[in-house]
Amino acid sequence: ELRVKEEQSAISLQELLKNAxxxxxxxxxxxxxxxxxxxQSGVDHVKSTVTQHAGVISxxxxxxxxxxYRFGHALDAAGNFKPSKVKRQVECPTExxxxxxxxxxxxxxxxxxxxxxxxxxxxxxxxxxDDVWYECNDEKVTPITNKALYxxxxxxxxxxxxxxxxxx
Numbered sequence: 001e002l003r004v005k006e007e008q009s010a011i012s013l014q015e016l017l018k019n020a021x022x023x024x025x026x027x028x029x030x031x032x033x034x035x036x037x038x039x040q041s042g043v044d045h046v047k048s049t050v051t052q053h054a055g056v057i058s059x060x061x062x063x064x065x066x067x068x069y070r071f072g073h074a075l076d077a078a079g080n081f082k083p084s085k086v087k088r089q090v091e092c093p094t095e096x097x098x099x100x101x102x103x104x105x106x107x108x109x110x111x112x113x114x115x116x117x118x119x120x121x122x123x124x125x126x127x128x129x130d131d132v133w134y135e136c137n138d139e140k141v142t143p144i145t146n147k148a149l150y151x152x153x154x155x156x157x158x159x160x161x162x163x164x165x166x167x168x
Contacts, residue, residue: 010089010156013066013096013167025049064096064103066167071116083116085163091154092164105149107168108158121165124149124158135159 028047038045068090073081094105106126113119123136124144133144135158148155157164 010091012091012154013093016068016090017066017098063168064098064100068163068165068167070111070163070165085111085114085116087163089156090164091156092167093154094149094152105167107166108164109166110158110162111165112159112162122159122162133158 027049031048034048035045070086072084072086074084076082092105092108096103096105108124110122110124111119112122120137124133125136126133126149133146133149134141135144144158146155146158147153149158155164
């Protein structure tokens with residue numbers, strides 16, 4: 001059994017983007033090159049503290065692609081790291097305003113399945129011809145009736161048990 005803390009409440013895409021742009025401080029950073037340099041100099045190696053900044057959006061024109069990383073690593077009962085799927089719901093707006101402009105959701109790739117090593121990917125796309133959302137599932141394309149996609153509300157999934165993975 002994996003020891004993973006799964007949050008039950010949904011988080012907004014805007015909150016995820018804001019958090020991703022915050023600086024992150026890493027305590028106990030260990031660099032192989034620094035360790036080797038200290039060894040050659042006869043000095044005790046001391047782990048560092050570093051701060052990294054992530055630039056999620058550098059520049060856009062017409063399309064923003066957001067990847068919701070649905071994987072993580074958790075400790076199993078033996079203390080080993082095991083990959084795990086992050087299933088926390090994300091409220092994805094159908095309209096998104098960023099510093100670079102206003103964007104309308106027109107495509108979503110979702111994963112159906114309980115683990116990273118099994119499951120199925122589906123796509124939902126909004127047609128430019130008739131403004132209807134369609135699910136593309138291998139050889140079958142069907143209209144989607146999820147009302148939130150049409151009335152401007154945020155969606156946490158375009159289909160039940162399918163976690164959004166990539167937003168366009």
